[in-house]
Amino acid sequence: MTIPRATIRLQLNRDFTFADALAQIDYFTALGVSHLYTSPVTTAQPGSTHGYDVADYGTVSAELGGEAGLRRLAAKLRDRGMGIIIDIVPNHMGVGGAHNAWWRDILEWGRHSAYARHFDVDWHSPDPALRGKVLMPFLGGQYGEELAAGRIELKFDASDARFVVTYGPHVCPVCPADYAALLQSANHAELDALAAPFQGLTTQPDDHPRAAAARDALRTFVERNGTAAIDAVCTAHAGTDPAGRDRLHRLLERQHYRLAWWRTATDEVNWRRFVDVSALAGVRVERHDVFEAVHRLVFRLYADGVIDGVRVDHIDGLADPREYCERLRQRLVPLRAAVPYIVVEKVLAHGETLRDDWRVHGTTGYDFMDDVGALLHDPAGAAPLAQTWSALTGTSAPFALVQFDARREVLAAYLAAELDHATRALHRIAREQTVTRDFTYASLHRAVAQLAMHFPVYRIYPVNGMRGPLDNGYFDTALAAARQALPLANRAALEQIAAWLGGRAPDVATLVANGKPPRTAKTAPNAAQNVTNMSNVPNVPLSHALIVQRTALALFSQLTAPLAAKATEDTAFYRYGRLLSRNEVGSDPDDFARSVEDFHAANKRRAQHAPYSMLATATHDHKRGEDLRARLAVLSECPDEWSATLRAWSTLNQPHRRNDTTDNADWAPGAAAEAMLYQTLVGCWPPDLDSGDEAGVRALAERVAQWQRKALREAKLRTNWLSPNETYESDCQAFLFDILAPQQRDGFLNALAEFVARIAPAGALNTLLQTTLRLTSPGVPDLYQGTELWDFSLVDPDNRRPVDFAARAAALDSAPPAAKLPHWRDARVKLAIVQRLLALRALAPELLREGSYVPLEVHGALAQHVVAFARKRDDACAVIVGTRLAAKLLDGDMPLVAAQDWRDTAIAIPKDCAAPLWHDWLSDTQISDAEKAAQGENTLYLRDVLQAMPVAVLSNLTPARA
Structure with missing residues (x-):
């Protein structure tokens, strides 16, 4: 088996080794995953907590248990019909220290x-x-x-x-x-x-x-x-x-x-x-010898059946991702009879799709995380929440403007050397042609900076040094914006840069006339950096012009990608706080909410173009845990109440601010940081935490303090990683601990706990919907370690804390999720959904992984609160139904809309999906449709389908135990 049915992501380190993973195989088997999907297993810098600082590509980490430990784990998994997907890091290695x-x-x-x-x-x-x-x-x-x-x-x-x-x-x-x-x-x-x-x-x-x-x-x-x-x-x-x-x-x-x-x-x-x-140096994996050295261990492990595939980290850092993916696939395919599973870590902008010519199985799931996250948000909340944010912070700038300001700052203050490298590559081209030799370095530098700052996606992917139609669409957007931003005197340099960066082929004749004859790749100058593999194949005729142009293209792409990541995910996300549940990797906060139709369209595209792409809702790189985001999404349904709450808390906690006087505008933590802190506390407050539990509140405060310090530094406004303002940071932490102090039990602490209690049922409902959609949509669902129960984690290192697998194993049983819903606060209902739907995927693997995707029509009084679709493969069929945007529909403490409140809301079932008897995998109830089917009425009423749970997965397949 190489194409996974479902994966569980494990963060390996010296405190969770191959032996520790092996000890949990019974749990992984009972849960129902088909593959362990691990962080990098190669030897990293000593004590690495993540494995991405590779020190030796040729060996399996001794800290993790060495190759013998990995092989023991793989053998045990094979005995259970399971496998391993490993994370590989071809883009960079850990340097410094003494071990590379x-x-x-x-x-x-x-x-x-x-x-x-x-x-x-x-x-x-x-x-x-x-x-x-x-x-x-x-x-x-x-x-x-x-x-x-x-x-x-x-x-x-x-x-x-x-x-x-x-x-x-x-x-x-x-x-x-x-x-x-x-x-x-x-x-x-x-x-x-x-x-x-x-x-x-x-x-x-x-x-x-x-x-x-x-x-x-x-x-x-x-x-x-x-x-x-x-x-x-x-x-x-x-x-x-x-x-x-x-x-x-x-x-x-x-x-x-x-x-x-x-x-x-x-x-x-x-x-x-x-x-x-600066502790991670880029590797030239585009060179044939380097590629082989980097992947020699991977190829051996795959050939021996130890691993079944790879997740490629940071694909956008490579000189030519398309060429890399093609070579990787070509090298892996002959090693085994099975198909190697290959997915890439790729952040896609809204509307951007993974390139078909990469010929990989898909992405690691940020795109799905964005799709399902947007579905949980009420579009009606966007404007009032923006007004609240503006009133509190004094700025009405949309995220796009905040992001652009961050791009400008990051380019100047953090990526100046990378901008210089790209500019010098272009200046080198200019100097070699008589018609462009007078373009100065400074003029090119200004033009490249504007292009990079306005780039709408991470990067472009030219083929043979030329931009295609998709690339031109993105490039032209940046080009038009750069034209507007630059003085007229710099426009000519900008247009020439556009030509050099894949707009037209190099003029070899001109270069020959200038004394630059074509060279073979074998004799290409060492000054050319980052050219694609073609430049390393002996006797392939490549002109000097083509080499330096591809160098410039690669360096420009290796500038725009980190600029997008650093400015967006690590800066702007910490400055803009309309609603933090949309500030997530792969998301655009300005793209606040999407309709059911949008969600269906995305799933249909995935089913057509990448049916084996990963489906994630939590990762080791997420900013906020999946259940934290699901709860915060509820605020989009009650923006007025949230606005009033924010103002009340701000007034209540004003005495705890530092330096908050009429003549001091630099009080701590500041309006924006304080507002984002309240959202964070609402999102991560554990469902079972009592405001009177001093130890529990203190533990929460310490976790949030760790997040707060990182958030303030990432925002780069009043402190940053380069020049920390420790006084300001200390004041912010003091504010946090003051408002969560035991003496605030009858004030802010109770107000916080009571507000969370009001929205928590709707947040839990969002969680159950999100979990169900991940496990039933086209693709390969991935479970991030431990998120089978609640995931109210914050950004790393909080989201990489040790997992209590024993508690999760003890929570597994054969009872249906519906039986656990009354006790939803312990999260066992979430775990039961995961277990049940993975069992369905095991019973009929092709149904949910490869079956057709059919959006279902919903009509009736509450149609806008339903998402429904069918999956069909041969005679097997499943109908997935979920409740959405239900905060105002809930009555009491249960995350469930009362059956009678659905009234006439119903789902139309296509004739080729109709069944006389449906089994609900989440409640173990039977829904008979025989009489209606005989009458030609293929309809399912929500009052019948969603009696016991806010989600349902109906199928004509019955569990073996039923």
């Missing part, structure tokens, strides 16, 4: 390292201090200060016979070309002899074996005599002594790296990062 052998080799040998082309390093920096070097921006302070403080040290690693420069956990090898001088500086006869083999060493590859042999002799000497003599060399380079500091500085100046303050990375980093994370 590829990166250490680059630091040691520079551009002549065997791995110099494995990373996206610009060895031709215009900065003389970085030419031929790698910026190492890991110092906690200015270079001179850290050097004088003795925190940068020369050491000798006896186990490896290497001189290294260390700074905290970071280890930078000294180039062997410097060993002779170092050893001779000790004035020690034996060290002088050991220095001889190092004399005259160069960084050329032919000298690398000679260096290794010389180190072997050095190792032998140390094993026999110890390190006392060599330690003297290190002591002579101590930074705390002026003479030693000068020696160490001069030594460092000769290395293939430049140690620098971490803040320099924004402006000067000369290698591609993962977004703005």
Whole structure:
């Protein structure tokens, strides 16, 4: 089995290993998933909590249990008819520290390292201090200060016979070309002899074996005599002594790296990062040799049947995602008779679809999360909630404007180096043509910045260096906006950039006339970075023009993608707070709500184009848990009540603000941060938490405080990660703990708990609908670890907390979800829905995964409160019915509309889906339609279908136990 029926995402780390996952197989089996879908299993930096900082692509993490542990897990799963999908990280590796052998080799040998082309390093920096070097921006302070403080040290690693420069956990090898001088500086006869083999060493590859042999002799000497003599060399380079500091500085100046303050990375980093994370370096997986090195373990695990497929992380970071997906598929397919399951992590803008020519099974589910999330929101709430937000914060800017301001700021303050790299690639093209050589770097820089800031999607995907119609649609939107923003004097540069970025093929004839003859890929200049794989296939004729144009295209795309992510998800989402349930990865807060028809249309597209795409409502990267968002969506149904509540709480808690005086506008936390804090508290308040439970409230406050600090820094308004305003942050935390203090029990705490209690039933109803739709829509449902019960988590690391699987296993039984609805606060009804619908998927896998999708017509008094569709495959049929926007329909504490209130509301069933007897998988009740079917009336009344539950899944298939 390779195409999953349903997956459960597991976050592996040293506290939850392969052995821990193996211990839960009985639970996973009983739950009904077909595959475990794991975070990366390759060796990451020591202590990694997520696995995305890969240090070694070739080995399975020993912290997780090693390859033997993974194989034991896979074997046990195979015995149960289950499998594994793993997350792979081809875009970047963890650097810094001491554990990435590829990166250490680059630091040691520079551009002549065997791995110099494995990373996206610009060895031709215009900065003389970085030419031929790698910026190492890991110092906690200015270079001179850290050097004088003795925190940068020369050491000798006896186990490896290497001189290294260390700074905290970071280890930078000294180039062997410097060993002779170092050893001779000790004035020690034996060290002088050991220095001889190092004399005259160069960084050329032919000298690398000679260096290794010389180190072997050095190792032998140390094993026999110890390190006392060599330690003297290190002591002579101590930074705390002026003479030693000068020696160490001069030594460092000769290395293939430049140690620098971490803040320099924004402006000067000369290698591609993962977004703005300077501990993660971009990998040139577009090169054939790098691709094979990165995936060798993956191919072996797949060929051996250990894994059944892969989830590709951060696909938009790659130079050419289409080419990468094609090569990955071509390499995997011959290894097994089965079809490899391949999905990609891709954030799609509203209306954007995954490219068909990638030939993968789909995305990891952000698009579905957005579709179902928008369905839960009442469009009538958009305007009044916006008015409330405007009145509280003093700004009426829509999200699009907030996002644009964030893009401008992030580009200037966080991605300046990436903008510089893209601009220089274009400037290089300009200089090589007589007709464009007078376009200045500054004019191109301004134009590229405006294009990037206005780009409506993450990136474009040209084929063979040319934009297609889809790309042109997005590019032209940015181009038109950039034209309006730029002075007339810069328009010509902008139009030329549009041509170079895939608008037209390079003019090879012009370049030949200018002395730039076509070259083969084999002799392509090393200056060209990030070209697609075609440039690495020997004897394929590629002009220099085509190479540099593709370089520019890739660098521009590798700028717009992180800019979109950083500015939207990690900045604007924390500035704009009309309703935080729409501030989620893959969503646009301005796209507030969607109709049932919109939801059906999205599902039909998915069924047609990506029937095996993942369906997610929670991920390890979500901003807010699925049930938190479902509860906050209720506020769209009662905007006036929420507005009054916000104002009342703001007045009630005013005494707890810091510096809130008539002459101080910078009070803490500030209007926007305070309003978003109240939404967060409403969303994450546990259903069973009593306001008098001091320990429980304190635990909640500590979780929210962690979120608050991250939210304030991500917003980048009064504090940020680069320059934290700790006084402001402390004041905000004090406000939070004050309003949740035990002495507020009869004030804000009770008001908060009472408000949550009023909307919680409608929020629970939204949860049950969202869960049912995820498990019955076209695609492969994914369960994020632990979300089988309530998920009121906040952004990471809160959403990556340990999961109590034992409690979930104990909650499993054979009772139908309807029997658990009266006790909905314990979330067992949610777990029971998951178990029941996964059982249906196991009984008829093709029905819900591949069956046709038929929107059903609903009519009657409450038709607008219903979503209904049918799934049909051969003779098997299922009808899915759910209640929506029901806050005003509920009476009391139950998340259920009274049967009689549905009145004449009914669903029309197509004749080819009609059945004389329906079994409801969620209530174990039978609904007979025989008499109506005989009369030609194929109708199901909601008063019959939704008597016991707010959702129903009717089928002509009956559970084996029934």
